[in-house]
Amino acid sequence: MLAELNVENFGLMEAVRLKFGRGLSVFTGETGAGKSMLIDALGVLLGGRASADLIRHGEAQARVEGVFEDLAPESVMRLELAGYPVDEGQLFLCREMNVSGKNVCRLQGRTIPLTLYRSLCEGLVDIHGQIEHLSLFRPETHRDLLDALGGLQDDVSLVNEAAKTYQAIIRKERELSISEEERQKKEEILRYQIEEIELINPLPGEEAELIQEKKRLTNAERITNLVSEAYAILYEGSSGKLAVFDLLGQARKALQELARLDEEFNAIDQVEAIYYAVEDLADQVRVYKDNFESEPGRLEQIEERLLQLNRLRKYGTTLSDVLERRFKMLEELEQITHIQEQFETIHKEKKMALLAYQAVSEQLSQKRRIVAERIESGLTLELADLGLERSRFEVRFVPKPEPTSGGAEMVEFYFSANLGVPPKPLAKVASGGEMSRLMLALKSLLAKVESVGTFIFDEVDSGVGGRTIHKVGEKLAKIAQSKQVFCITHAAQIAAFADVHYGIVKEENGERTRTQVEPLSEFERIEELARMLGGGEVEITRQHAQELWQRSGQHR
Numbered sequence: 025m026l027a028e029l030n031v032e033n034f035g036l037m038e039a040v041r042l043k044f045g046r047g048l049s050v051f052t053g054e055t056g057a058g059k060s061m062l063i064d065a066l067g068v069l070l071g072g073r074a075s076a077d078l079i080r081h082g083e084a085q086a087r088v089e090g091v092f093e094d095l096a097p098e099s100v101m102r103l104e105l106a107g108y109p110v111d112e113g114q115l116f117l118c119r120e121m122n123v124s125g126k127n128v129c130r131l132q133g134r135t136i137p138l139t140l141y142r143s144l145c146e147g148l149v150d151i152h153g154q155i156e157h158l159s160l161f162r163p164e165t166h167r168d169l170l171d172a173l174g175g176l177q178d179d180v181s182l183v184n185e186a187a188k189t190y191q192a193i194i195r196k197e198r199e200l201s202i203s204e205e206e207r208q209k210k211e212e213i214l215r216y217q218i219e220e221i222e223l224i225n226p227l228p229g230e231e232a233e234l235i236q237e238k239k240r241l242t243n244a245e246r247i248t249n250l251v252s253e254a255y256a257i258l259y260e261g262s263s264g265k266l267a268v269f270d271l272l273g274q275a276r277k278a279l280q281e282l283a284r285l286d287e288e289f290n291a292i293d294q295v296e297a298i299y300y301a302v303e304d305l306a307d308q309v310r311v312y313k314d315n316f317e318s319e320p321g322r323l324e325q326i327e328e329r330l331l332q333l334n335r336l337r338k339y340g341t342t343l344s345d346v347l348e349r350r351f352k353m354l355e356e357l358e359q360i361t362h363i364q365e366q367f368e369t370i371h372k373e374k375k376m377a378l379l380a381y382q383a384v385s386e387q388l389s390q391k392r393r394i395v396a397e398r399i400e401s402g403l404t405l406e407l408a409d410l411g412l413e414r415s416r417f418e419v420r421f422v423p424k425p426e427p428t429s430g431g432a433e434m435v436e437f438y439f440s441a442n443l444g445v446p447p448k449p450l451a452k453v454a455s456g457g458e459m460s461r462l463m464l465a466l467k468s469l470l471a472k473v474e475s476v477g478t479f480i481f482d483e484v485d486s487g488v489g490g491r492t493i494h495k496v497g498e499k500l501a502k503i504a505q506s507k508q509v510f511c512i513t514h515a516a517q518i519a520a521f522a523d524v525h526y527g528i529v530k531e532e533n534g535e536r537t538r539t540q541v542e543p544l545s546e547f548e549r550i551e552e553l554a555r556m557l558g559g560g561e562v563e564i565t566r567q568h569a570q571e572l573w574q575r576s577g578q579h580r
Contacts, residue, residue, distance in 0.1 A: 031089075033079060088119045108131055108144065150479045152484065160462065166436055193370060234330055237322075280295075399417075419437060464484055497576065520575070
C-alpha cells in the first residue's frame with residue numbers, strides 16, 4: 025500500500041505531505057482546486073510522463089516521492105531479482121523534473137533508467153479513470169481483463185510460446201515454398217555460378233604469386249642486364265678491368281705476406297672471410313643468371329589468368345571470399361535439390377508444433393470459459409448491488425482459425441441493462457453511468473484476485489446519481505475492507521463512506537496560488553459534505569450531511 029506521498033512544486037501544489045493507512049480515503053474539493061493534479065502526481069510517481077509543464081510556475085524543479093509498504097510477494101521478488109531489495113518492508117520511489125527537461129528516477133535511493141523504473145512499479149497501484157472507462161469499449165482489451173480476473177497469465181505465456189514456435193516453422197515453410205519454376209531457375213543460376221568458379225579454379229595465394237611473376241617478366245631485359253653486369257664486376261671482369269674477386273685475390277696474397285713478415289698484423293682472418301664471401305656471392309649471382317628464364321608467351325599467359333581471376337570479383341572482394349561464396353552456393357544448391365526432404369521434415373515439425381499449441385490453447389480455453397461463467401455470475405451480483413438488478417452481462421468467444429499469441433479465441437463483453445433486451449457489445453449499449461458501474465463491478469471482482477494493494481478511482485461517480493450513488497459508496501467501502509482505496513469524487517454520498525476524508529483547497533497568497541491537501545476533522549467533514557450536498561437552507565443541509573455521515577458510519 026501507499027504509506028506516504030510527498031509532492032513539491034508540482035502544478036499548483038507547493039508542498040504537500042501526506043501519510044496514508046488502509047481503508048477508503050476520499051479526496052474532495054471545489055472544481056479547479058486541483059483534484060486531478062493529485063492523480064497526475066501519482067501517475068508520474070509510478071513512471072508516467074513527466075514534463076517541464078508540470079513544474080510549478082517560477083520554480084526550477086519539481087519532485088514527487090512515495091513510500092510503499094506491505095508489498096505483494098511477487099513485487100518483492102521482482103525488485104530483488106532486479107537488484108533493488110526491499111529493506112524493512114519499504115519501497116522508496118522518487119521522480120524529479122527539471123525545467124531544462126532533465127528527469128531523474130530513483131528507486132531505493134538509487135538512480136535508475138525510466139524503462140526499468142516503470143516496469144518495477146507495475147502492480148503497485150491500479151488507477152481507474154476516464155481512460156479506463158473508454159478501454160472497455162475496445163473488445164481487444166476484454167480478453168486481457170478476463171485473463172487477469174482468472175489469474176491466467178501463466179497459461180497465456182505458455183500459449184504465446186507455443187504460438188511463437190509454430191509461427192517460426194510457418195515462416196520457414198514459406199521460405200521453402202517457392203514455385204517449381206522458381207526453384208529450377210534458382211538451381212540453374214547456382215549451377216552456372218558454381219561452374220564458373222570451378223572452371224577458373226582459383227587457388228589460395230595464386231593471384232599474389234602471379235602479380236609478382238608478371239612484375240619480373242615485364243622487367244626481364246633489365247633484370248638480365250643487371251645480373252650480367254653484377255657478375256662481371258664480381259667475378260668475370262670486363263674491358264680489361266679486373267673483377268672484384270681478382271682484386272681481392274691480389275690483396276689477400278699481399279696481406280698473407282705481410283702477416284708472415286709481421287706477426288702483429290692479425291686481420292688475415294677478416295681478409296679470408298671477405299674473399300670467400302665475395303666468391304659465394306658471385307656464385308649465387310651466376311646461379312640466378314643461369315636459371316633466369318623469360319619464357320616466350322608466359323607474360324601473356326599470366327595476364328590472361330589474372331583477367332580470369334578478376335572476373336570472379338563479382339563473387340567476392342578477395343579470392344578467399346570467392347571460395348567461401350562457392351561453398352555457400354554449394355550448400356544452397358544442396359538444399360534446393362533436396363527440398364522435398366526438407367518439406368517432409370518441416371511438415372513433421374509443423375504437425376508437432378500445432379499439436380503442442382492445441383494442447384495448451386485448449387487448456388487455456390477451458391479455463392477461460394470457467395472464468396467467464398464465474399465473471400457472469402459474479403457481475404450479476406455486483407451490478408445488482410449498484411442498482412442494475414435487471415442487467416445481463418455475457419462473455420462471448422470468437423474462435424480464431426490460426427494459432428496466434430493470446431490463444432484460440434477472441435473475447436468480447438456483451439451487456440444489457442434492461443429486462444427483455446438482448447445483450448449487445450458494450451460500445452453499442454452502455455451509457456456513461458452504466459459503464460461507470462460496470463467498471464466498478466469489474467474492479468470489485470479484480471480486487472478479490474489481484475495482488476495490487478492500492479486502487480485509485482477517479483470519476484467513478486460519472487453519470488451516476490440518486491440512490492445508485494449511495495450504492496457506489498458502499499461498493500468502494502467493501503473493496504476497502506481488503507485493499508487500500510483512494511477515491512476522488514464530487515458526490516457527498518460517496519465521501520461519507522471514507523475512513524479518511526481529505527479536503528483539496530486552492531489558496532491565494534499574495535500573487536501566487538497553491539493547492540493544499542489536508543485530512544479533515546469530523547466537524548470539517550460534515551461541513552464539506554454539506555457543501556457538496558448544496559441547497560439554500562444551510563442548517564437543513566448540514567443536518568442532512570450529519571445524517572449521511574452517521575448512516576454511512578456502519579461501513580467504516
